[in-house]
Amino acid sequence: MTAAPVLALSSAPSAHRPRRSVRGRQLWWLGAVVVIWATSLVVLAVWVAGGEVQSLLAGRADALNSVGRAAGLASANLLFSQVLLMARVPLFERGFGRDGITRMHRIVGFWSFALFIAHIGLQILGYAAQAGIDPVAQAWQFVWDYPGMLLATAGTGLLLLVVVTSVRKARKRLRYESWHLLHLYGYLGVGLAIPHMLWTGADFTGSPAATVYWWAMWGGTAATVIVFRLGLPLARSLRHGIRVRAVERDGQSGVSVRMTGRRLDALKARGGQFFVWRFLDGAGWTRGHPFSLATDPANGELVISARFVGDGTQRLAALRPGTRVLIEGPYGTMTADERRGGHLLMIGAGAGVAPLVAMLEEADWAPGEATLIVRDHTAADALRAEAIDRLVRERGLRHAPLPGRRALTTSSWLPTSHAQWAGADLIRYVSPRPADTDVFLCGPPSWMDAVRADLRRAGVPAERVHLEAFTV
Numbered sequence: 001m002t003a004a005p006v007l008a009l010s011s012a013p014s015a016h017r018p019r020r021s022v023r024g025r026q027l028w029w030l031g032a033v034v035v036i037w038a039t040s041l042v043v044l045a046v047w048v049a050g051g052e053v054q055s056l057l058a059g060r061a062d063a064l065n066s067v068g069r070a071a072g073l074a075s076a077n078l079l080f081s082q083v084l085l086m087a088r089v090p091l092f093e094r095g096f097g098r099d100g101i102t103r104m105h106r107i108v109g110f111w112s113f114a115l116f117i118a119h120i121g122l123q124i125l126g127y128a129a130q131a132g133i134d135p136v137a138q139a140w141q142f143v144w145d146y147p148g149m150l151l152a153t154a155g156t157g158l159l160l161l162v163v164v165t166s167v168r169k170a171r172k173r174l175r176y177e178s179w180h181l182l183h184l185y186g187y188l189g190v191g192l193a194i195p196h197m198l199w200t201g202a203d204f205t206g207s208p209a210a211t212v213y214w215w216a217m218w219g220g221t222a223a224t225v226i227v228f229r230l231g232l233p234l235a236r237s238l239r240h241g242i243r244v245r246a247v248e249r250d251g252q253s254g255v256s257v258r259m260t261g262r263r264l265d266a267l268k269a270r271g272g273q274f275f276v277w278r279f280l281d282g283a284g285w286t287r288g289h290p291f292s293l294a295t296d297p298a299n300g301e302l303v304i305s306a307r308f309v310g311d312g313t314q315r316l317a318a319l320r321p322g323t324r325v326l327i328e329g330p331y332g333t334m335t336a337d338e339r340r341g342g343h344l345l346m347i348g349a350g351a352g353v354a355p356l357v358a359m360l361e362e363a364d365w366a367p368g369e370a371t372l373i374v375r376d377h378t379a380a381d382a383l384r385a386e387a388i389d390r391l392v393r394e395r396g397l398r399h400a401p402l403p404g405r406r407a408l409t410t411s412s413w414l415p416t417s418h419a420q421w422a423g424a425d426l427i428r429y430v431s432p433r434p435a436d437t438d439v440f441l442c443g444p445p446s447w448m449d450a451v452r453a454d455l456r457r458a459g460v461p462a463e464r465v466h467l468e469a470f471t472v
């Protein structure tokens, strides 16, 4: 091992300029917020035009119903936005990045659900007050006597299931596959909950413009999901005819899978990006797993490198050459395009080294300009060792493997062998000009949080830290 403290340092200026910046992502975020607010306001304008403001003053029952309808409209609008965000539309994936989409999906989902619950509660109370009956009896009547409400109740149940299982505590107890399957029921929930408003809601049927808007939203969202979550991946997989070429051990607890296919360049995949892979090797093939590209895709093959974690990764080791592969992607925004210049510092833990190596192979940098720090439990676990050696020999990469147990210090991302180091000092040691350093980071979220804290202390600007979390 070459420990970080004995690295010979050098750094040459670089001509790299980012093609897509953090600011670009912030603009996407802002654009989405504006669109979501604007459509919500349009929807509320239709509510006002339908005379709902007057209803607010017409008595308790009318007011409850009126506010309940407004909550329902806003909730439905957010529900559509939420589904659209997760529809894997390539433009959104490139614009927001997967992390950004997931974050916005959670925020929009929270508000959509809160308004949805308010809608149900207020409508029950409002109708019960109007009819002078018990709210429970009113809820019962809603379900059985109103068109589309039985479906809506089933949809509500499914959406509740999605929300409850997504609460962090519950999420941790569930296997990923179970959680994901339940989450997919959310689509069915939306599909079932929405028709009642299209059939009976006064605000939907009252004006032709409103009817067109809501049916277009419903149809457009359904079509987007079908095209981008099913159609495009299937068409891409058929077009490129990807198959396993070879399976090789990678370190003592990992495996690499090399794949070939037709016209792979047309995928326009980049080092640092990932695909969701489905290997057609028998029962269970439907469970896709995300893995990053582990080599520069311009080399003419697609390679992934995985650390054994559970059945999905262990299964990779048993793949036979010739196995067909379905792909979804490429996804992810952590590519060399994010680089601004100066020193290039890659810090990875475990399998997180794979996309960093692919980026190093693809990117342009001078000898001594790039440093790769790799954390592993043991040296024998290290993935991509051969590719890294090649980068050291042929391109002058500075490699600092840091295997070992985690240090019990504030810089807990370091191993015990470096426990005497403050993480920020170590970063400044390998990158003496932290303000002029691009950092690419990949590993478990808590480990990345610890590295980011030290990067901040060392003086690396936040906008020059780029990361990919191997978790959803």
Ligand SMILES: Cc1cc2nc3c(=O)[nH]c(=O)nc-3n(C[C@H](O)[C@H](O)[C@H](O)COP(=O)(O)OP(=O)(O)OC[C@H]3O[C@@H](n4cnc5c(N)ncnc54)[C@H](O)[C@@H]3O)c2cc1C
Pocket: 176, 177, 274, 287, 288, 289, 290, 291, 292, 293, 304, 305, 306, 307, 308, 309, 310, 311, 312, 313, 314, 351, 352, 354, 355, 468, 469, 470, 471, 472
């Ligand atoms: C964007 C991204 C890129 C990744 N790239 C790599 C890589 O290059 N190399 C590598 O070894 N690992 C990578 N991973 C992690 C890898 O997807 C999981 O380790 C793998 O899916 C585990 O599956 P399993 O059945 O072996 O383990 P399980 O025991 O089933 O799962 C272990 C954990 O892995 C996660 N996981 C499981 N299935 C999925 C899934 N379908 N989607 C997302 N997360 C899942 C869950 O957090 C789960 O708790 C990446 C993950 C993401 C999100």
